[in-house]
Amino acid sequence: MAEPLKHPLAPEERVGYALVGIGKLAEEEILPALEASKRSRLAALVTSDLEDGKRLARRYGLPPEAVYGYDDYDRLADNPGVHAVYIILPNHLHEDYTVRAARMGKHVLCEKPMANSVAEGERMIAACRAAGVKLMIAYRCQYEPHHWAVREMVQQGRLGAVKLVESVHCQVESDPGEWRLKRKEAGGGPLVDIGVYSLNTIRFVLGLEPVEVFAQTYATPDDPRFREVEEQMGWQMRFGNGVLAACLTGYSAFRSSRYRLYAEGGWVGLDPAFDYRGLRLSLGREEGGQQVVEERRFPAPNQFALELDHFARCIQEDLTPFTPGEEGLQDLRLVEALYASARTGRPVRLEAPDKPDAFRGERP
Amino acid sequence: MAEPLKHPLAPEERVGYALVGIGKLAEEEILPALEASKRSRLAALVTSDLEDGKRLARRYGLPPEAVYGYDDYDRLADNPGVHAVYIILPNHLHEDYTVRAARMGKHVLCEKPMANSVAEGERMIAACRAAGVKLMIAYRCQYEPHHWAVREMVQQGRLGAVKLVESVHCQVESDPGEWRLKRKEAGGGPLVDIGVYSLNTIRFVLGLEPVEVFAQTYATPDDPRFREVEEQMGWQMRFGNGVLAACLTGYSAFRSSRYRLYAEGGWVGLDPAFDYRGLRLSLGREEGGQQVVEERRFPAPNQFALELDHFARCIQEDLTPFTPGEEGLQDLRLVEALYASARTGRPVRLEAPDKPDAFRGERP
Amino acid sequence: MAEPLKHPLAPEERVGYALVGIGKLAEEEILPALEASKRSRLAALVTSDLEDGKRLARRYGLPPEAVYGYDDYDRLADNPGVHAVYIILPNHLHEDYTVRAARMGKHVLCEKPMANSVAEGERMIAACRAAGVKLMIAYRCQYEPHHWAVREMVQQGRLGAVKLVESVHCQVESDPGEWRLKRKEAGGGPLVDIGVYSLNTIRFVLGLEPVEVFAQTYATPDDPRFREVEEQMGWQMRFGNGVLAACLTGYSAFRSSRYRLYAEGGWVGLDPAFDYRGLRLSLGREEGGQQVVEERRFPAPNQFALELDHFARCIQEDLTPFTPGEEGLQDLRLVEALYASARTGRPVRLEAPDKPDAFRGERP
Amino acid sequence: MAEPLKHPLAPEERVGYALVGIGKLAEEEILPALEASKRSRLAALVTSDLEDGKRLARRYGLPPEAVYGYDDYDRLADNPGVHAVYIILPNHLHEDYTVRAARMGKHVLCEKPMANSVAEGERMIAACRAAGVKLMIAYRCQYEPHHWAVREMVQQGRLGAVKLVESVHCQVESDPGEWRLKRKEAGGGPLVDIGVYSLNTIRFVLGLEPVEVFAQTYATPDDPRFREVEEQMGWQMRFGNGVLAACLTGYSAFRSSRYRLYAEGGWVGLDPAFDYRGLRLSLGREEGGQQVVEERRFPAPNQFALELDHFARCIQEDLTPFTPGEEGLQDLRLVEALYASARTGRPVRLEAPDKPDAFRGERP
Incomplete structure (x- = not known):
């Protein structure tokens, strides 16, 4: 990384960002990340609760007129301090808000998964291309130094050729009413929301794409949470060079x-890997006949500031983001x-x- | 565990054991394990190199007449100090040496995998049953306290219901001439030799059997080691209660x-899990809002002494071993x-x- | 902690802070901490390099007139947006800048060690008291959740009575010209700069004061770095209840x-303990005959934001800080x-x- | 190590050993260690309970006539299968049993601490020298690969010059009647029994001797366990090269x-360090600007087998043990x-x- x-x-x-959608992630992570960033600043809030949005704006030194309702979304066009929108909405809304931002000439940073289908993703890319605005999917891990250190070790062959890969991402969703559990809104279950981190990060670390995939799902009968989406999925991927994940x-x-x-001469990985903070990289190898397990x-x-600042740099210097729409689209193909x-x-x-890295742009 | x-x-x-096959495992692990055991002792060696066998015998205080060539294997019948044989031969020989031991009225402890096919395994079980001798498959991990601690945590539900399981077992085989790489002798590649630990231990910890399995294999083209057997395999198992492995x-x-x-309320596992020594059990959970990661x-x-002594006890007290032939047979079914x-x-x-534990006998 | x-x-x-002294700590840690804080903001910079100060001010959205030279320090009196000064100067300057701030009616947050002698520390306390302003010494660890968790475990006796304590804090200073290596400016060597963390944190965790101390120092002959101050010190402390540190x-x-x-029923501690980030708390105990080592x-x-915000709250709510001048003074007594x-x-x-906690104020 | x-x-x-004193250590550790050893064997037991001794002998294949009462200790002289005695008695008996063994022409392996005073230790050395038998003090850690790895890293300067050392060894003694708590028998409290591991191992790792020491002790008033000996001690040592421990x-x-x-370029140590098993070596260093913490x-x-076999080799090859009486004597000087x-x-x-290594013999 640079x-x-x-x-x-x-x-x-x-670069001024309008945050579109003020939930827990925006409030607990993105707003503080904007304070910690070096190239990005908060320029507007788009929310369903104007009063709450204004309270929040005041705390972050934003004038009340920079708070918009969803009905007023298209009025962002008139706010020259807004260079980009950051879409933090349920997945089924990503396409619409992206396309409308593109029409306003605003660059788009969109949360993962990019959309609920390949078709939606393709339309988002087309709209941004037509409007001459940049589109980046918010793959946080691809802008983070622990993940980059793994990628570089792997791609420089420091542990020999990689042969096997494993990954887990799970959590407990306890509220059956949560939008993440509705097929129409989320587009799927844990695969699209959290499993996609495993999918995306393995692709990123290897710089390669799978040639065969297989999946099994399960949902506990009568569990009200899992009527529409899978409770869990196990899947395998084979890459062209024989790596099995x-x-x-x-x-x-x-x-x-x-x-x-797992490579010929050692192993390397993160645990926790996809959390917002506290990532740990460990590594196993042999030295002088001894087994060494090390943490670096x-x-x-x-992490969010790094991501925001990469997109800001791409806007400032007219570069293709490292994770453009095409990168998000490839995940959608795999999800399907x-x-x-x-x-x-x-x-x-x-x-x-x-x-390699067929869908990626400028290195962060 | 008791x-x-x-x-x-x-x-x-x-209980006096005849070791059948004196390779690296016998010499480096089983002979010292017999010294460390409490119910077992070395009673005979069966080897292709009589001179070497006699040198070894002398070091362990065994008289030279207790060293047998393979041609003399059936003469063990006449040695009343030999109560059991421990078969540590290439896999394709397990059936023959088991059947002949049974005919001699000797109990049989047989290395994993039990045999190269379900059919062979069934004949071994039948022969031992007919002869009224006990048959145990040497599933070391099922007699070891770390693995038992995991099993008990899981089965007592101390972390809630288990949902997902992952396991890896790999190593580098560098000699293309190794019998483990010959289909006829080994019956398969890494799956039957080391992958079987994952297979067997997951079944043991859950106490359940899979209802659906899927596998992908890969062998690097032109790698002389992997002409007959797979280089690597990735596989998934679904259990009746929805657990995905x-x-x-x-x-x-x-x-x-x-x-x-991975269970509802935490995770638990071993790393290393299947090594001869140095196993480590770790556990993740939440307490008072904090994440706790602990090693017990x-x-x-x-480990070998525990296993030898369990079988010795079964012989002394006329019990079915915890891992009888039937347990080994189930692994063969899954391998196939x-x-x-x-x-x-x-x-x-x-x-x-x-x-649960459908194929297992007396708890160790 | 609240x-x-x-x-x-x-x-x-x-609460508006004037940072007095713009070195590495201010630039790399305190300025970002002010962005991350919830009750504090940057109100002025006091620096020897006005041009540099103005560049920095611009980056943090501060107007150029809020940048002061040292000669203009006393002009802070006229800036109503400055409620407090944060003194980040070499140790021998702490007294003068504190006393002058007190005269201006500004509250004082002063870096540790408070001063180079007990006498200086006493004058600082007297000046602040006379002026009716608050004085807090910047003992970062006393406002940080890992250290508080240790303190609470200890003081609630969750591991039984503490018996023994060990602590290390060392680093390499390689520049012989560094002010930290000059007796007049630093007042001492590693003890006053970094050893004081061990001293202060042990006192904080136990809530007690030592009744007997002993120290040995060493300086490598002819090492140009250690002509005026010790290279290293080993010391012991005995507390009234028999704890040996x-x-x-x-x-x-x-x-x-x-x-x-080390307590009767387990041990607990941090490693790293005094770093700006990445602290780790681990704990040893017994459960069911097993040894458990856990990380929480x-x-x-x-950390700096927590500290700044505690002092801000004390100013806003008229409270005595948890680490007032008296707390710093006790360290000076022990250093002497x-x-x-x-x-x-x-x-x-x-x-x-x-x-207990004889020198401390309002709990953070 | 060789x-x-x-x-x-x-x-x-x-080499045939007579174990003198059959307590917990002998039964749980030394008897199994003799089974695991390569050059040593059990040749006799000396015990106060002949019946119990004979039961134990039978389990280890020793004839009943190889069991001696303390009154018959001197009859070991007539047993040619006994080449050496291993004295595992309370400390105040070490001198007498060593001197008498020497008179019988038996080599002596004696538990640490060697004796209760420098004077006793000197008489033991003199008696063994006069009789032409070897004397070794059972400093287990000096024969163990983790400790040797630390020593070699340190002495080869792989982390730069060592500057600071810390060590802790503590445990709970709960029975006030225990001989370890009687001054006459034990010669002191935790210092001589467990603290001596820190003392001895630091000397071993550095290969140097301290030039100045300081100690503080404490005993809780009215605790019946600590009427005669200290409850705890904190101590410091300064070495000639300035290292502080x-x-x-x-x-x-x-x-x-x-x-x-703690050395200039990293740190290294063991935790646990002095246990019978499960030692762990960890190491901190920097690489490419990253902090690396590794376990080897x-x-x-x-460990006991290694120690027994070293002494056996010294007997077989007529070598001075690595930890002869002189090494034990130096610890006694420091204890005093x-x-x-x-x-x-x-x-x-x-x-x-x-x-360096002024008191040590042949490298193990």
């Missing part, structure tokens, strides 16, 4: 997130293949591009 | 062995199903018994 | 910081006793107050 | 044993200095030999 800016830019030199995700197991790559500790800047496999009980074969 | 004997039995009160095994990745179970440290007796799945690219469904 | 504010206060409701500090050993308390993981907010012991080769006895 | 023998010697080629020991804190050395895992043979310091409240200065 060295970050040593000093923050002055407020007026930064085994992944698990679920909504009824204790919050855990990890991955590990990194300075750990705010995994659900198809689970439904049919058969593996699904996929075309893989013939070069 | 309390072990406080004191060793006097030599003449112990994801496993990886391979012969070209750094020596690693682990498993972890156990006295760790010689996994290879069938890999071959056909389709999941394989299996009948599961309707009670 | 729950922190859920939301930040609006900028105009916060053993501490080490030094300026030529690899950056390390830790402490551990906490959300870890910006330790140097006296090292000089004379004799232990030094001290009066201990007859109540 | 490579151990690949194969055990035949029983008749081994801080140590703690006690009989009322949770079983813990560790040490760590070793095969961990039976530490108690003198605690009594007088003054540091004690000591002469240090002018070469």
